[in-house]
Amino acid sequence: MIKFLDLQKINLTYQDQIEARMLTVFRRGWYLLGEEVVNFENSLKSYIQAPHVIGVANGLDALRLIFRAYIEMGVMKAGDEVIVPANTYIASVLAISDNDLIPVFCEPNESTFNIDINQIEKHITARTKAILLVHLYGRVVFSEGLAQLAAQKGLKIIEDNAQAIGAVWNEIKTGALGDAAGFSFYPGKNLGALGDGGAVSCKDESLAKTIRAIANYGSNQKYINMYKGLNSRLDEIQAAVLDEKLKFIDQDNARRAEIALYYSAHITNKQIILPEHPLQQEEHVWHLYVIRTKSRDRLQQYLTDNGIQTLIHYPIPPHKQAAYKEYNNLTFPITEQIHEEVLSLPISPILLDSEVATIVDSLNNFRLD
């Protein structure tokens, strides 16, 4: 069987390096807020060229902490609105609603799956304070015009960079495009820990200090508490593993791009819509290779029968979830259609050329009868 994602094989690629780094932490006896986290924060900072990076417990916390810090700083307040793509993983939306901010859903562009930049302006009201951009599936969404619109309306641009570490727009890496960004190091992400992990990057120093304090019980100085904070830490073992794996992210992303190009050049089945490739290759790090078809469930079953594991990202959009009953009456036709048609093919750095060829053959032999 070809697995959708073989995490064991991915991490065994770096077995010697990872085991050595973990052993060092184990033997040092210092497990939280130590030198490994500082090292990794510095490595990530220089990798994405952002002024500040703060390691946190996971990707959802990274995003929650950004909004929470803006609230503590008086930049936002409960009831303010944040524009967010209707087509995203629910964590993007949870980060907003968890802070009593209001998510305002915007339809995606059907070819990129990302928020339709041209539709953002019509959602801006007097209460809008930010745009949460999600570089979905690993593809950058950004433009000069969007940056200008945000500047002109006084809106923060926050990036959900959980899926796009290493992607580049106009020589700037994702995570350094907006005012602040959240990263996830969930094991299945392009840069995956051996457990949970996350980070925030940002431009403003006072925002960075506020986030660091809130993530540490609201304290920048031991036993002096400025905020009603949380405990959201990246631990030393995860930081060491991530610091090691970060060295290979460009190489890993390049292999993903190679597989994506192969799929796109060789899948010829007319019943399958292939994902669009950006003109600038570096704008996509192919966290997911997502195809569309009218007969998605049948195609998935057919692939399963042929020993190929696939997943659906995502079957139900946030506004149709029971968790968001207040939005269940809204309709976003493009988003809803995408959720019915998408299917994610296996794509990861360890996939063999022969496996990729097998997947292509199976797809080309699929017939609706």
Ligand SMILES: *Cc1c(COP(=O)(O)O)cnc(C)c1O
């Ligand atoms: C994975 C993911 C998150 C959440 O990250 P966790 O580390 O799992 O909390 C947020 N947004 C998007 C788009 C993601 O893919």
